[in-house]
Amino acid sequence: MISVLRRSVTGAFSMASSSADQLDTPTLDAEGATLLHAISEHGGYAFVSMATLAAEAGDPSAAETAREMAWEQLHSGPWNSVLPVWRDAYSMACLHVAKLNVSNGELSEALRILDMGLIMGGSLLRKDLDSAVEKVSAMARDTKLSDQNSDRRLVRHELEEAEVLQSLPVKSLSCKIVVKRPALSLEGFLREYFLSGSPVIISDCMAHWPARTKWNDLDYLKRVAGDRTVPVELVGTVTPLHHDPHHNILAQVVGKKYIRLYPASLSEELYPYTETMLKNSSQVDLDNIDETQFPKVHDLEFQDCILEEGEMLYIPPKWWHYVRSLTTSFSVSFWWSDCKN
Known part of the structure; x- marks a missing residue:
């Protein structure tokens, strides 16, 4: 069963990496199948199923479900007791969700999800997250100059x-x-x-x-x-x-x-x-x-x-x-x- 699952997720990530994604995720493409195999060995079969569906079919519901599953694992006990593989799983899910956000033009939501991956995720996919943030930030950057005469301070008023x-x-x-x-x-x-x-x-x-x-x-x-x-x-x-x-x-x-x-x-x-x-x-x-x-x-x-x-x-x-x-x-x-x- 594990060998069949491994071939399945390997195929899914090969297909995902060959598509015209706007975000490049070289580490995820190279290590995704191995990571999913490790997650399955820790009982995360449902996560693997949803993550594979997100990578293979671009299913936004599956991608978000996988992220929620990993999120629950991150909050299953004290932070130092959380298995590192679930932190990497959360990073993976965030990348899947962000890719779909970008393809739909939802750049602000993509950045929010990527930042959560950086804050709560593991180290394996950090370079992919950093690269994705840089690219999406460049896409979303507002180049319009604001009115130079307006008061643009964050905090202005005095308190009584x-x-x-x-x-x-x-x-x-x-x-x-x-x-x-x-x-x-x-x-x-x-x-x-x-x-x-x-x-x-x-x-x-x-x-x-x-x-x-x-x-x-x-x-x-x-x-x-x-x-x-x-x-x-x-x-x-x-x-x-x-x-x-x-x-x-x-x-x-x-x-x-x-x-x-x-x-x-x-x-x-x-x-x-x-x-x-x-x-x-x-x-x-x-x-x-x-x-x-x-x-x-x-x-x-x-x-x-x-x-x-x-x-x-x-x-x-x-x-x-x-x-x-x-x-x-x-x-x-x-x-x-x-x-x-």
Whole structure:
């Protein structure tokens, strides 16, 4: 049975590679049959059937079904427990779907699918995905110049304090505000904040970043990203209360964020989950605190701030933090661990 299946999928990929596809996928054409054989050995017969039908007959329903099957496998457990063959299967399915999108002129959808393949797929077909993204991006690129007189900034308006407070958790900006230090030297940062494990906002240190203007320019973003899938935080996006094991400098490039910080010493009072995968996350929803279930939270001291464009926030390891985007937002995190001799 396996030998018959192998001949079948080999024929399907030979036929697919000889057709006049607009996207070249040399690795998929060369390794597709071998990959499908490996998937079948792990019980993926239904996936193989759908993927073969997509490659052989150009069936869009079969292509999307195969992608959904692989997607389910990627979410069958912790990421490190997912078999690598299913990550490659997801990449394969994304290429099949994207090829059909391109043939139908659906370039934006093709780019979305290809980006998902890059984000969630394996390494085997990455060169094909990268090449396909480059080609589809070139096909989809809008060359028309926008009106030079219009305001093309991504974030334009200023926020009213009353408007901000209405969207924040109770007691926000009423306790201790995170210290803000302009032009803080490296020596001063290490001596006063890093060694003591204290948060601080460093201002006036990002003015030279080209991203400060480019990432707030819709024309620039459209030119370099176009229809690509990229992470952008919209107004109201919330990162629930959690902590990270590393040092972190959060650089706010575009937009504003509200951030609340609790020291690591208050971990017990913040009711972390007991499950291994969630033990760095709090059960407490700061936007709707259940004081009956979590009575210790209400009176805890915290530091908070509104992180403005061009500012960096140092978050020490294990400090609990809650983040809410107040505008459309781009930020960059720099994580690092202590050096061990």
